[in-house]
Amino acid sequence: MKAIVEKGSVVVCVGTGGVGKTTVSAGLGLCAAQSGLKVLVLTIDPAKRLAQALGLDAKPVGETRVNLPGVKGELWAGLVDAEAAFESFVRENATDPDKASKLLQNTLYKQLSTNLSGSQEFTSLDILYRAVMGKKFDVVILDTPPAQNAKDFFSAPERIYALFQKSITKWFMKDSKEKSWLTRVVNKGTQTVLLALEKVTGSEFIGALAEFFNSIQGIQEQISERSIEVQALLKSEKTKFLLVTSFDEVKVKEVTFLFDDLSRMGYHLEGLVVNKCYPHWIKESLEAKGAEQGTDELDQFRNQMLAYFKYQQEKFKFFENKLQKQVTVVKLPEVNSELGGLAQVQEIAVRIDGAMGAKG
Amino acid sequence: MKKNHIIPSIYLVTGKGGVGKSTVASALAKKKVAEGEKVLLVELGDTSYNRLVFEKEIGYQPVSIEKNLDAALWNGESCLKEFISYFIRLSRVVDLFFENKIMKTFVQAAPAIKELAVLGKLTSSNRSYGPPMDYTSIVVDCFSTGHFMSLMRVPRGISEAIRMGPMGVQSRNINNVLKDKRMCKVIVVCLAEDLPLQETVELSTALKSEFDQTPLVIGNKILKVPITEGGLDNLIKQDPNNESLKYFSDRIQKQKEAAIRFKKLGYVYKELSQDFSKRAIERVNSMAQEMESI
Numbered sequence: 001m002k003a004i005v006e007k008g009s010v011v012v013c014v015g016t017g018g019v020g021k022t023t024v025s026a027g028l029g030l031c032a033a034q035s036g037l038k039v040l041v042l043t044i045d046p047a048k049r050l051a052q053a054l055g056l057d058a059k060p061v062g063e064t065r066v067n068l069p070g071v072k073g074e075l076w077a078g079l080v081d082a083e084a085a086f087e088s089f090v091r092e093n094a095t096d097p098d099k100a101s102k103l104l105q106n107t108l109y110k111q112l113s114t115n116l117s118g119s120q121e122f123t124s125l126d127i128l129y130r131a132v133m134g135k136k137f138d139v140v141i142l143d144t145p146p147a148q149n150a151k152d153f154f155s156a157p158e159r160i161y162a163l164f165q166k167s168i169t170k171w172f173m174k175d176s177k178e179k180s181w182l183t184r185v186v187n188k189g190t191q192t193v194l195l196a197l198e199k200v201t202g203s204e205f206i207g208a209l210a211e212f213f214n215s216i217q218g219i220q221e222q223i224s225e226r227s228i229e230v231q232a233l234l235k236s237e238k239t240k241f242l243l244v245t246s247f248d249e250v251k252v253k254e255v256t257f258l259f260d261d262l263s264r265m266g267y268h269l270e271g272l273v274v275n276k277c278y279p280h281w282i283k284e285s286l287e288a289k290g291a292e293q294g295t296d297e298l299d300q301f302r303n304q305m306l307a308y309f310k311y312q313q314e315k316f317k318f319f320e321n322k323l324q325k326q327v328t329v330v331k332l333p334e335v336n337s338e339l340g341g342l343a344q345v346q347e348i349a350v351r352i353d354g355a356m357g358a359k360g
Numbered sequence: 361m362k363k364n365h366i367i368p369s370i371y372l373v374t375g376k377g378g379v380g381k382s383t384v385a386s387a388l389a390k391k392k393v394a395e396g397e398k399v400l401l402v403e404l405g406d407t408s409y410n411r412l413v414f415e416k417e418i419g420y421q422p423v424s425i426e427k428n429l430d431a432a433l434w435n436g437e438s439c440l441k442e443f444i445s446y447f448i449r450l451s452r453v454v455d456l457f458f459e460n461k462i463m464k465t466f467v468q469a470a471p472a473i474k475e476l477a478v479l480g481k482l483t484s485s486n487r488s489y490g491p492p493m494d495y496t497s498i499v500v501d502c503f504s505t506g507h508f509m510s511l512m513r514v515p516r517g518i519s520e521a522i523r524m525g526p527m528g529v530q531s532r533n534i535n536n537v538l539k540d541k542r543m544c545k546v547i548v549v550c551l552a553e554d555l556p557l558q559e560t561v562e563l564s565t566a567l568k569s570e571f572d573q574t575p576l577v578i579g580n581k582i583l584k585v586p587i588t589e590g591g592l593d594n595l596i597k598q599d600p601n602n603e604s605l606k607y608f609s610d611r612i613q614k615q616k617e618a619a620i621r622f623k624k625l626g627y628v629y630k631e632l633s634q635d636f637s638k639r640a641i642e643r644v645n646s647m648a649q650e651m652e653s654i
Binding site: 163 | 379409443447448454460465518522523525526528558636
């Protein structure tokens with residue numbers, strides 16, 4: 001067994017929405033705390049019962065220690081409020097407070113600060129970065145914002161970095177003596193296309209863009225710098241990625257593509273957690289001699305379910321064998337929803353511990 | 361410019377991650393084909409999920425899945441490119457637009473442009489603006505709840521900020537199509553579980569207040585256990601440690617609660633059953649059949 005978490009580890013849990021990333025992150029955190037480590041789990045939007053279990057329901061500022069009697073280490077939880085954090089990043093880092101206020105009121109900024117543009121990801125990474133640099137914890141685990149596609153997380157910092165590049169903002173700088181924003185664009189080709197854009201969108205829109213780019217100048221360098229630092233942290237040896245996915249033939253196929261992409265990009269993907277593989281009662285039956293023989297309708301129904309999950313398991317074997325050469329694969333059942341909260345986290349911790357675990 | 365625009369019905373399918381949006385969108389598209397419509401099934405983003413379901417490469421240009429059903433994958437950049445090429449009929453400029461590295465970064469980075477390009481493309485036939493498409497129904501497999509609302513809010517946000525000029529006018533028109541119940545319908549896919557349920561209620565409330573849209577709520581993956589509740593209770597009494605029976609009872613309870621909750625809120629709520637067909641495409645087909653009956 002290879003320990004995914006040890007002193008000094010940074011773990012980033014990625015995956016699409018609805019796969020149970022938050023519970024898995026908490027489970028891994030608990031597992032590490034049980035081995036004696038001081039762990040921080042940074043999470044976004046946990047379910048109510050989980051938030052209560054982690055002591056995050058009252059929206060606390062900063063980190064809260066989870067009350068775990070009998071556990072050797074410490075488990076701490078922190079809530080990532082992306083929108084508020086992005087705003088405070090702007091305020092803290094802006095060279096000029098007036099510019100910061102102007103930016104925060106800009107209509108286009110409001111589009112940017114929603115979850116479409118990668119600002120949520122940027123902010124979570126900024127919070128992760130600060131937690132790691134603070135050195136208060138042995139292990140920091142980040143539960144990332146739900147993405148349309150697991151890959152989106154990795155392109156987000158790049159997207160936000162692109163936005164704050166000087167090459168674009170300089171087109172719109174106000175303090176330049178030039179009359180038109182176009183004459184500042186050095187490249188003739190760029191000039192032509194900007195004119196085309198102005199033609200289809202109108203000068204008002206271009207004006208709004210100019211204002212937007214003008215007001216982000218104050219935090220441009222800070223964002224660029226932080227993006228670079230965060231990238232370095234993400235690609236460092238101590239940062240491990242854990243991919244959480246649901247048990248769906250098509251999604252599992254996607255994972256194999258993602259794995260290749262991430263390795264090529266220089267990230268260390270070390271674990272794959274396939275969540276909600278089968279209802280918790282099925283595993284035992286699958287490993288037993290097969291479906292029970294039944295005559296009535298309910299038995300038939302149960303057998304149909306068993307056959308389905310058995311087929312899926314067999315299909316999955318193919319990918320599992322392939323992936324296992326590169327990563328640790330953990331399959332988790334769909335746990336009884338009545339469990340909820342900490343009990344569910346504990347159940348997951350036990351299963352994770354058996355497969356990848358932690359080293360105290 | 362205003363030639364041969366068929367006004368299509370637009371169906372926006374959303375829901376929390378993992379609820380089966382893509383399957384519902386594909387099944388709905390097939391159902392519409394069965395009703396005699398000519399349908400385009402659209403995915404948003406850079407990676408197609410349907411390519412693995414239909415076993416066919418899916419890109420920006422529609423590809424045929426079956427008779428009267430095409431599929432496409434739209435992202436902001438490709439929608440914008442088509443739009444620009446339609447209005448600036450100089451291929452030199454268009455090529456420059458997308459070969460120019462700084463421009464690429466700019467399109468990627470500048471807020472609102474990509475979102476407007478996608479929604480502009482989607483509503484182009486309804487607004488008789490832009491390149492015509494000849495579909496009678498467009499089914500969009502949209503982003504999950506949070507991202508979906510952000511996307512929907514872009515046109516209004518922009519039209520409020522920029523009142524004049526083409527951008528202001530087009531944004532306002534796009535927003536009007538999104539608010540028009542005759543042209544645009546929202547379907548929220550949900551599971552009978554706490555989190556998806558909560559998100560569905562929040563989303564529906566926001567859609568009602570901001571777009572005057574009352575979505576159709578689909579309860580997906582409903583486990584149709586072939587036994588009465590009383591019968592199940594009796595079995596559990598006889599065999600209290602049977603995990604599968606407890607699981608069935610738990611699911612039935614949650615499904616009932618979901619239906620009651622949505623009914624109380626006055627939503628149109630339809631259930632689709634969890635299907636245990638082995639392949640994804642089989643699950644799409646059987647869902648399309650089940651839809652016909654509801």
